[in-house]
Amino acid sequence: MASEERRFTAPDGTRLSWTEAGSRDGAPLLLVHGFPFNRSMWRPQLQETVPGWRVIAPDLRGYGVSEAAGESVLTMDVFADDVAALADHLGIRSAVFGGLSMGGYILFALLRRRPQLVRGLILSDTRAGADSAEARATRLATAERVEEQGTASFIDDMIPKLLAARTRRVLPAVAAELRGIMAAATAASVAATLRGLAERADASAALNTVQVPALVVVGAADEITPPAEARLMTRALRSAELVEIPDAGHVPNLEQPDAFNRAVASFLSALER
Ligand code: MLT
Secondary structure: OOOEEEEEEOOOOOEEEEEEEEOOOOEEEEEEOOOOOOHHHHHHHHHOOOOOEEEEEEEOOOOOOOOOOOOOOOOHHHHHHHHHHHHHHOOOOOEEEEEEOHHHHHHHHHHHHOHHHEEEEEEEOOOOOOOOHHHHHHHHHHHHHHHHHOOHHHHHHHHHHHOOHHHHHHOHHHHHHHHHHHHOOOHHHHHHHHHHHHOOOOOHHHHHHOOOOEEEEEEOOOOOOOHHHHHHHHHHOOOEEEEEEOOOOOOHHHHOHHHHHHHHHHHHHHHHO
């Protein structure tokens, strides 16, 4: 099935959008994008789906073609409730959820709020910890700057941190694709999300209560959530395997899609057994 754009109305009336691909009656895999991206970041995973799986990728509120509801703070809880509302709308009682970076923070919120929805986890380039006081202050200052000046310089600053040096050198199309995805985000959504990121809860202590199997993926050259963080998370989870993707930074699903997709396929097929 080709990927198609769909819409539904969240409980607060906001119109949200998602795309799906793969087999419609397959087991659901719901992919939650990072910040400040949208569901297009999952292009390689929507193009090459794992046989027997239905891949669903929402645009979080305020991103892609999903509406914003004018919030000045977009919290991980709000995003998690939207993801759960999409699952409910689709009649999905439990799914494997994958999240990259902020997508992972959202999954930690989902685990707190609707744990029974989660049958397995793919945590890519993310961390369980909250922001330090310094990181929080930087986020809040950046939110003000983005509101005043727009997102252009914020994006310029992010690109070198997001992608491995090799990706920027050898795969300029990936850098251009990611830049395009980020440029589609509005200043209002970016600022509101920065405030929400700053106030997110620390999920570290809850890791060893997670009852479902997890795949932890990390780009070997990720500077934002480095492999050391991924190792800590893997050790703290009860049932987790770690896959480190060579030649990738913070966005391995786009930088090295074949290696990323192989890791996901092997995790999903082990779940079916
Ligand atoms: C992301 O990729 O979602 C962001 O880097 C998350 C963050 O800024 O902590």
